[in-house]
Amino acid sequence: MKTVPITLFNKIHDELKKTFNSRKTMPLEYRKQQLAQIAYMVQENTEAFKKAIHQDMLKPYLESTLAELGPVVGQAVRAIQNLDKWTADEPLPDDEVDPFHKGWDLKTVKVPRGVVLIVGPWNYPMILTLGPLIGAIAAGCCAVIKPSEVAPHFAELLLDLLPKYVDDSAYRVITGSVPEITALLDLQWDMIFYTGNERVGSIVAKAAAKYVTPCTLELGSKCPAIIDDKISPEDLKIAVRRIAWGKTQNAGQVCVSPDYAVVPKTIHNEFIKLYKAAIESFFPDGAEKSDSYARIINESHFKRISDLIGKTKGDVALGGKSAAKDDGFFIEPTLITDVKRDDALMQDELFAPVLPVITDLDEAISFVNTLPSALSVYLFSTSDESKKKVTQHTRSGQVVFNETYGQLGVYELPFGGLGSSGYGSQMGRHTFEGFTLKRGSIDVPLGLEPMFGFRYPPYTQQGADF
Numbered sequence: 001m002k003t004v005p006i007t008l009f010n011k012i013h014d015e016l017k018k019t020f021n022s023r024k025t026m027p028l029e030y031r032k033q034q035l036a037q038i039a040y041m042v043q044e045n046t047e048a049f050k051k052a053i054h055q056d057m058l059k060p061y062l063e064s065t066l067a068e069l070g071p072v073v074g075q076a077v078r079a080i081q082n083l084d085k086w087t088a089d090e091p092l093p094d095d096e097v098d099p100f101h102k103g104w105d106l107k108t109v110k111v112p113r114g115v116v117l118i119v120g121p122w123n124y125p126m127i128l129t130l131g132p133l134i135g136a137i138a139a140g141c142c143a144v145i146k147p148s149e150v151a152p153h154f155a156e157l158l159l160d161l162l163p164k165y166v167d168d169s170a171y172r173v174i175t176g177s178v179p180e181i182t183a184l185l186d187l188q189w190d191m192i193f194y195t196g197n198e199r200v201g202s203i204v205a206k207a208a209a210k211y212v213t214p215c216t217l218e219l220g221s222k223c224p225a226i227i228d229d230k231i232s233p234e235d236l237k238i239a240v241r242r243i244a245w246g247k248t249q250n251a252g253q254v255c256v257s258p259d260y261a262v263v264p265k266t267i268h269n270e271f272i273k274l275y276k277a278a279i280e281s282f283f284p285d286g287a288e289k290s291d292s293y294a295r296i297i298n299e300s301h302f303k304r305i306s307d308l309i310g311k312t313k314g315d316v317a318l319g320g321k322s323a324a325k326d327d328g329f330f331i332e333p334t335l336i337t338d339v340k341r342d343d344a345l346m347q348d349e350l351f352a353p354v355l356p357v358i359t360d361l362d363e364a365i366s367f368v369n370t371l372p373s374a375l376s377v378y379l380f381s382t383s384d385e386s387k388k389k390v391t392q393h394t395r396s397g398q399v400v401f402n403e404t405y406g407q408l409g410v411y412e413l414p415f416g417g418l419g420s421s422g423y424g425s426q427m428g429r430h431t432f433e434g435f436t437l438k439r440g441s442i443d444v445p446l447g448l449e450p451m452f453g454f455r456y457p458p459y460t461q462q463g464a465d466f
C-alpha cells in the first residue's frame with residue numbers, strides 16, 4: 001500500500017497547526033466550500049469508490065451506495081445547510097440567568113478544537129473517515145485522516161483523491177498500519193476521533209492521556225435483539241426479516257449488527273422457520289452465489305469466525321458453511337440455537353453473519369445485563385410497557401424498537417457507546433459538536449461597577465452580610 005513516510009509526520013502536523021493558527025479554516029464560507037468539495041469528490045468518483053470498497057471486501061455496490069456514499073454526500077450537504085445555525089452563539093435564556101448576572105451577556109460560543117486526528121476502521125471505510133471529517137471541517141478544525149490499512153484499496157483511493165478536492169494545507173490523509181498510527185499517536189493533537197475495536201481504543205485513549213487530549217471512541221459491542229413474548233404472528237414475520245437483514249448487511253461486519261437474539265420459548269420454532277425463510281428470500285440461489293452478500297474481510301477474521309462455529313455447543317439450525325476461495329472468505333448466513341451464556345459465541349462481539357439464539361430465559365433483560373453495555377439494544381414489540389421496561393432497565397448508546405441497523409441512517413440523533421462500547425457521539429450535528437469547544441462568554445459591563453463595591457478590600461461587615 002502507498003504510504004506517507006513517517007519522517008514527514010512532524011512536518012505535516014506543523015503545517016496543519018500553522019494553517020489552523022492562521023484562522024484560514026474559520027470563515028463559514030470556507031467551511032461550506034470545503035464541505036461541498038467532499039460531496040463533489042464522492043459524486044464525481046462514485047464508481048471508483050464503490051469498486052475500491054468492493055475489492056476490499058466484496059461489499060455489494062448497493063450496500064456501499066446506501067451506507068457509504070449516500071450518507072457522506074447527505075451529511076456534507078446537511079452540514080452546509082445547517083452550519084449557520086450550528087455555529088451561532090447561544091445566549092443563555094433570560095429565565096436561566098441568575099438575577100445577579102443580569103446584563104452580563106452570558107452566552108456559549110462555538111470554537112473549533114484545533115488540529116485533530118481521525119482514525120477509521122475497515123468495515124465502513126468511507127463513512128467512518130469522511131463522516132468525522134465532515135464534522136471536523138464544519139467545526140473549523142484541521143484534520144489528519146488515517147483510514148484503515150485493512151481496506152487498502154479504499155485507503156489508497158482516498159490518499160489520491162482527497163488532496164484534489166480539499167485544501168491540503170488543512171486536511172491530509174496518512175495511510176499505513178501500526179508503525180504509522182503509533183507515530184501519529186505520539187504527536188500532540190487537540191482531539192482524536194477513533195472508530196474500531198476496544199483493544200485498540202484503549203491504546204488510543206492511553207496515548208491521548210499523555211497530552212490530556214479529548215477523544216471520541218466509537219467501539220464495538222454485542223447488540224441484543226429481544227423479541228417480546230406478546231408479539232403477534234404477523235409482527236414476528238416482519239421482526240425476523242428485519243433481524244436477518246441487519247445480520248447479513250456487510251456479512252454481519254457492522255458495529256450495530258444484531259449480535260444475538262433473545263427469543264421466548266413459545267415462539268422459538270416459528271422464529272427459526274421464519275429466519276430460514278428470510279435468508280432464502282434474500283439469497284434464493286444461496287448466499288455464496290449471490291452478489292448481494294459480502295465476504296469476510298480477511299483470513300484471520302475468517303478463521304476466528306469458523307473456529308467459533310466449530311466451538312459452539314449450540315445447534316446449527318441454518319448455514320454453518322465456510323469457504324476460503326480466490327474471490328474471498330465466505331461464511332454462510334448461520335443460525336445457531338440453544339446457545340447458553342457461557343458458549344464461545346457469547347463472549348465477544350461476533351462481527352459475523354452468525355446469529356446465536358438464546359431461549360429458556362425467565363428474564364431477557366437480566367440476561368442482556370450480564371454483558372457489557374452495547375451500542376444498541378433492539379426490542380421487537382408493540383407494547384409501550386415493554387418498550388419502557390427495556391429502556392429503563394438496560395443501558396446502551398441507543399435503544400431501537402422494531403428495527404435493526406436502520407438507525408445508522410438517523411442522523412438527527414446522537415450515536416455512540418458507553419462503557420466498553422466507547423464514549424462521545426457522532427451523526428450530523430453531534431459530530432460537529434464533538435469537534436467543537438463550547439466556550440463560555442461573559443461580558444460584565446463596566447457601568448455595573450457600583451454593584452461591586454462590597455467585594456474589594458478592605459472588607460466591611462456590610463460586605464460580609466451580603
Ligand code: NAD
Nearest residue numbers: 120121122147148150181196197200203218219220221255
Ligand atoms: P481496524 O483493524 O481497521 O482498526 C481500526 C483502526 O485502528 C485502523 O485505522 C488501524 O490502523 C488502527 N490500529 C490498528 N492497530 C493499532 C494499534 N496497535 N495502535 C493504534 N491503532 C491501531 O478495524 P477494527 O478495529 O477491526 O474494526 C472493527 C471494530 O470496530 C469492531 O469492534 C466494530 O464494532 C467497531 N466499529 C465501531 C463503530 C462505531 O461507530 N461504534 C463503527 C464501525 C466499527
